[in-house]
Amino acid sequence: MEHEYDYLIIGAGMTGDAAAKALRKADEGASVAILGDEADGPYERPPLSKALWKDGADESSVDLATSAAGVDVHPGRRAVSLDPSDRAVEDDQGDVWHYRRLLLATGATPRLFSLPHHERVIAFRTLADYRKLRALAKPGANAVVVGGGFIGSELAAALVGAGCKVTMVFPEDAIGSARFPESLADFLNDYYREHGVTLRTGLTVTGGTADDAGVDLTLSDGSTLHADVVVAGLGVTPNVELAKAAGLEVDNGIVVDEHLRTAEPDIWAAGDVACFPNPALDRQLRVEHENAAIDMGVVAGKAMAGEDASYTTLPFFYSDLFDLGYEAVGILDSRLEVFEDWKTPYQEGVCYYLDAGRVVGVLLWNTWGQVDVARALIAKPGPIDVESLRGRIPAMV
Numbered sequence: 587m588e589h590e591y592d593y594l595i596i597g598a599g600m601t602g603d604a605a606a607k608a609l610r611k612a613d614e615g616a617s618v619a620i621l622g623d624e625a626d627g628p629y630e631r632p633p634l635s636k637a638l639w640k641d642g643a644d645e646s647s648v649d650l651a652t653s654a655a656g657v658d659v660h661p662g663r664r665a666v667s668l669d670p671s672d673r674a675v676e677d678d679q680g681d682v683w684h685y686r687r688l689l690l691a692t693g694a695t696p697r698l699f700s701l702p703h704h705e706r707v708i709a710f711r712t713l714a715d716y717r718k719l720r721a722l723a724k725p726g727a728n729a730v731v732v733g734g735g736f737i738g739s740e741l742a743a744a745l746v747g748a749g750c751k752v753t754m755v756f757p758e759d760a761i762g763s764a765r766f767p768e769s770l771a772d773f774l775n776d777y778y779r780e781h782g783v784t785l786r787t788g789l790t791v792t793g794g795t796a797d798d799a800g801v802d803l804t805l806s807d808g809s810t811l812h813a814d815v816v817v818a819g820l821g822v823t824p825n826v827e828l829a830k831a832a833g834l835e836v837d838n839g840i841v842v843d844e845h846l847r848t849a850e851p852d853i854w855a856a857g858d859v860a861c862f863p864n865p866a867l868d869r870q871l872r873v874e875h876e877n878a879a880i881d882m883g884v885v886a887g888k889a890m891a892g893e894d895a896s897y898t899t900l901p902f903f904y905s906d907l908f909d910l911g912y913e914a915v916g917i918l919d920s921r922l923e924v925f926e927d928w929k930t931p932y933q934e935g936v937c938y939y940l941d942a943g944r945v946v947g948v949l950l951w952n953t954w955g956q957v958d959v960a961r962a963l964i965a966k967p968g969p970i971d972v973e974s975l976r977g978r979i980p981a982m983v
Contacts, residue, residue, distance in 0.1 A: 590684040591619040591658070593890060594675060596665045596828065597691030598622020600631060600876065601857030601883040603650045605689050606657040608887025616891075618657045621677060623664035626713050628652045632876050634716040635737060636906055639744035648713070665692075668832040670850045687890045690829055690840055690848075690855040691883065694822035694874060699732060701803075701816065704796035708817045710741060722815040725749030730803060730813040732791055734761045736905060737819030739774070742783055743908050745817075753784040753811060755791060755803075766937075766949070767924040773932040774907070781908055786811075822874060824859045837861060839872040844896040846886045854890055856882035856897075866900045866965040867916065867946060875903035900964060902957045915960040916947035925972050927979075936979045944968025948979070956980070 593609050593616060595602045602620050609618050620628070629648040637643055653659050664678040668688075675683045696709040706722060708715050719741075723729060727750045731742045734756030745752045758764065760771035761778060775785055786805065794803040796816075803811040824839045834848050835841040839861035846854045846862060857879045861872045878901035888895035904913045910933075918939055928935035932951070939947035944967060948960035956979050963978065 588682045592616040592686045593618045594685035595620045595689045600879040601691040603628035603652045604880045604883025605887035608884045612891035621663040627659045635740040688853045691857045692825040694858040697820040723748040727814040730816045733819040755786045765918045845889045854886045856886040877901040913950045916964045918947045
């Protein structure tokens with residue numbers, strides 16, 4: 587079967603939803619469609635490891651109501667080929683979708699590890715993954731979280747809140763050590779242990795078996811773990827296969843300009859999969875967080891409709907870890923020079939990340955309402971006197 591739309595969006599995530607709604611507003615009479623490979627339509631992703639684990643949380647609260655905005659949403663459709671010369675996309679059911687303008691919002695795929703496919707082994711990313719994990723996360727269940735980064739630390743906290751006995755396994759020495767300064771990462775190790783989490787640091791999963799009775803893991807030191815459920819938060823890989831096969835430029839994502847347009851004049855890319863120029867840092871970036879997904883979707887939609895829209899924002903991200911929380915802007919890499927300015931050590935403060943004498947990232951630890959201040963600081967070319975950063979951003983507002 588063949589279909590024809592003015593605007594076609596590949597990817598039914600938050601970026602696709604934001605772009606579709608922007609298109610509907612900018613070009614009211616146009617036809618807009620979204621193809622998504624998940625069975626669910628567009629939904630908010632952050633609550634999967636945050637709000638949905640709170641008491642009284644309702645899964646329906648994450649629905650973005652995309653269809654109600656006058657957008658044709660086609661879930662369960664995976665795009666398998668793209669022909670820019672014919673402006674056509676073919677899906678896994680053999681249907682062909684013709685477009686006038688196309689947005690690639692194909693997102694990313696979670697990195698996997700060497701365990702057999704089983705419902706008790708979950709590479710966490712989607713609403714379907716959340717449902718599987720929620721069903722297995724019974725009070726008293728043994729849960730193993732593989733990964734000590736952004737998603738792994740959130741999932742461990744969520745599972746403790748659900749009453750599970752949680753063990754974290756990761757190759758680094760401390761939680762978040764790739765992102766946080768060493769002192770803060772070490773504090774997080776103690777903090778998680780105080781909340782009942784068992785840490786197996788400096789280790790990887792090398793193998794295991796899974797059946798209806800549970801999962802048995804083998805770790806790199808030869809030890810074993812038994813779990814009722816294993817969930818992995820090992821980061822993601824951008825879904826660039828469709829773009830690459832179509833001849834689009836790919837370099838840590840689909841390369842786009844400030845309007846989120848690819849070298850093909852009728853194709854845009856946005857969200858987790860897009861590698862875009864950022865003027866504040868004067869470099870190409872690819873960001874996998876909610877703020878970027880939504881804002882880039884809006885800009886892409888406007889640009890596709892002919893408006894002079896550019897994505898120049900330096901995105902931020904946030905997380906909740908038990909009773910702690912943070913917002914962060916720019917590049918957080920613990921290998922950089924880090925200046926720590928604590929009001930109360932590891933409870934309230936700001937960490938500044940510097941590269942060649944300029945601030946490139948800011949961590950606002952239990953410090954709120956200062957994202958725009960941090961963005962303005964990062965936009966300054968430097969060089970900057972490190973000591974002048976003390977008290978530069980107040981610890982609390």
